[in-house]
Amino acid sequence: MKRIFRRCFIALCFIISAFSAEAQFDNIVNKTPAERYTALRKFIDLSISNGNRADGYKSLETLKQVAIKHNDQDLVLETELMLIMLNREAHKDDHKQHIMDLHALITKSQKAGNKQIHIRARRFLAHLYWYDTQNYERAFEEYLTIHPMLKKISEKDFPEKAYFLTQIGEAYYFFADYRNAINFSREALTVEVIKEQRGVHNLAMNTIGLSYMKTGLLDSADSYFKKILQHVGIDDYNVWKGIAQGALGQTAYLRGKYDQAIPLLQANVNQALIISDYDQAARSLTLLSDIYFRQGKISEAEKAMLQARGCIAHSGMKKPLEQLFQVYGKVYAAKGNFALTNVYLDSATHMRNLFEKDFNSMQMLRASEKAQLQAHRADMEHIAAEKQIKTLERNILLTLVLLLLMVALYFYKTYYYKTREKQRIVNDQLKKAEQELTFATIQLEEFTKSISEKNLLVEKLSARYGMNESEETVLELQKITILTDEQWEYFRSLFEQIHTGYLSRLKTKLPGLTPAEVRFMALAKLNLTYKEMASTLGISVQSVRVIRHRIRKKLNLPEEADLKDVVSTI
Template sequence: MKRFTIFFFYILFQISNNHLQASSSHDIHDEKIEELLKQAQELLPAKPDSSVLIADLILELSKQENYKKGQAKAHQLIGSVFYHQSVYHEALIHLQQAEVLLKDIGNESGIAENHGQLGLLYATIKQPELAHKYQEEALKIYEKLGDKKGLAYAYGNLGRLYEKKQQYVQAINYQEKALNFYTEINDSSGLATIMENIGSIYEDKEMFKIAHSFFMKSLHLSAKNKDSLLMAINLNNIADIYRKTGIYDSAIHYTNRSLQISINIKDKYQISSAYKDLSKIYSGLKDYHNAYKNLELGRTIYEDIYKSETARQVSLMQSLFQMERKNSEIQKLEHDKKFNYLIKSILTAGLFIVVLIGALIISRQKNRLLNKEKQLKSDKEQFEAHTSRMNNALETINIKRQQLQTELDTKAKSLTAHTLHIIGKNKMLEEIREMLNLTIKEEPKVQKRNLKKLIKQIDQSFIQDKDWTDFRTIFEQVHQDFFIKLQQINSDLTPADLRLAALIKLNLPSKDIATTLGISQDSLRIARYRLRKKMNLSEGENLINFILNL
């Protein structure tokens, strides 16, 4: 009976195997996999969630065909998506899975490429030793294969690692090696990138003339290649050189060119960077109005980037969850399909094994229940893992919000300290006035001694004094658009009106406001009455509450 059972299962296995071979007659060719990979790569910058879904499809198709090269490339692509979306843990898992598959099939060029990606990932997560190790291993493989383009890419990456360590001699050495290889293979795109890298190194070393030369060469090549992003980067770099050397007109010209290209290609990072650089240039020219205006534009766009990146990461995590759920459902369907085919195969075996078939069905049903339990457990673990990742993402968002709140609190403290300084200065002036009144009544000798003391005290005040322009700059950082809102209500407000409104906004006592403005309490009441009229407030409205709520 035992031998008969073994023989029966062997027959069933052969039937199932023949069916699977028949069902896989539509093999996925390398060209189809490459086509799907190309589509996923094109979607990566704008729609990373869609790119992940296509990569997952490639992974499933490759698994069905036991096509390990396709599986490895799919893992590499998924890892690249997560890397660009700053989900580094998931990126590392997929790149490591790709590494195992590539080593299994002995694909050395793929291993070198994967080492390069791992090197960039470890550099990003502040593990320079591992980053250096993987880039060196990639370099050795490219040397072995005689892949000049790969060698150029590896040398360029190593040069960037040394630049981050501020080891500029080694950085330039590796970048020049990369430059030589790209020149040898006539790769103008690679040459443009390396020249920009070398320019950045010389800029860090404050060798601005040489840096400018390399940036101009890179700009020329990137324009020839129609690489708008690299053009924008080079124009920004050139503008930085002019700003650092005090040639502000040229700095503004090149930054505006970079800004226009960035707007055309809708690259918010470069747009934000251009506005911030314009702010620095105008600040150097002491044109603080335009400096502040451009700084605000840059900050607004950076906030948009932050919101977009957050939404994109959430969308990516949702896609990942849907992908995992879909895979789970596919596994269930495949399991059911195999089971149903097995039942059909058993029925064709004949009536003489009906009893055995019944026993087999019962056994399979038990296995099915066990598999379902395992699947449910797996689904639960996947859901918990997904929830944990979502919580981590939310925690990161909260940390960033807390950092922004801390910066705001710091600015508020700075504003309060500045206000207290002004109050203290004006109190000192009151003391000086009282001392002068007393000195008038003294003897000439005493008057001379007291006047010298007062002069010394006034000199000390000049050393510590900060004018109202500093106060307004700090105030506007904390209470943005406050003065704009006031002037929208009444455009005829005087500087004195604006100062009074700002001090009321700080919720200072009347005594401190009068001291800060250097006026009496009666004069303060008159000033408030005039400001109230200019604000067009009705009799029942309170001026202080109105300004505090503005």
């Protein structure tokens, strides 16, 4: 009797647990995506993001069984997506398997006609490409595939629509395509959001403001940062207030309004440290250290520098180091430690070159072109197939004529695609040449700008500390601007890309020029002043004049003739 009672009790417990498991999913089963959005977000937070993997797998298995029992196929796909998310949290290095699982789910959701799972799976795939494998080109392909689908679905059916648009905008901002960053973020602002997504509009406005700031439209940037201050909720007030204050502090810094910038940047630092956003804190501290340097507060600048360096170490983000190293160079130059000045200026240049290499916006351009070409081909094939089917249905009695037409169409399409492909290759080559020329032009401008900035730094420091050109300190500073042979070779390659054949024509027209005179003519082509030429060549201004005199003599130029006219005609 006891045994029977025990078995009944166990069975009863099992039934109760089964009913309780189903009961907790009543607000999820057989609901629309919008109706179960909030409940699913809570379920994800509890089962995937809480760190307890075993409980997470158990909860997902229970949810899947409930979905199967109630024949909720959309919820089955939802659990499969969440399982991939959990697997990624549990096995972060197994990128290949996660990507394969997502591709399988994308195919399955397409067959089932589930648009919201299809979009979310592709968005998560883009996330993996971006953050786990750093394959930015593939990530942009997914984003560009998602966007047309987002246009065809309403925010009521897909509550995450605005958030996904802001992510695309952020991706473009990351690659310095500010026009597209603004366009996608503005599109996100036109989408209504639910309570759980209210911070998305702040994110979009922040991206727009930062994009305007990068393009020098500071008033437009300020207008969006101020809108954020007017558009914050109770729970996220301090976070977004700190972000907006930091952004307004940056625009004040760029305007040179340092007294206005300091309290805003400091407020941003304080809030960022509260939420452990060390990257944001490091950026504001770097600006503060530069402001203190400009105000002559060297000790405060050093304190802010050290704090910024500590925040960068915590965040692991190296991007702020470029500007921070520049501030280090200025501070150590002011303290007379020119060895460390050189080290930090070189480090700043190295960091800039490193990031330019790692994050090349050309990847985005290639992804865009590839996606557009694939979409165009797919549309053409789809149109051709429909046309053939309709023609066959309407003209079943004219099979022979239709066959001839199809053969003719095949040859026409073959010729069309070959011609189009050749034109595409020509266009690609032209675009590549233009891009290389643009890049070389920017690099050469930065090269000459660097010479001017370093020369100006020497002059400012000399003026500030009352040093004359004969003093050893000034001579040490001037060594910073002298180019090495290796740098001359790099300069020569950039110069040849912009002014193709100039040096060859110069040797042909003036075969007797010395290397120093050739360099003088190259720098003269860039309209450098004699002082900048002297700094670059590591000689005195008088020596530059002597070189100019020798060239004039070789050219038999009269005194009233301008050497610049000769330079411009070569």
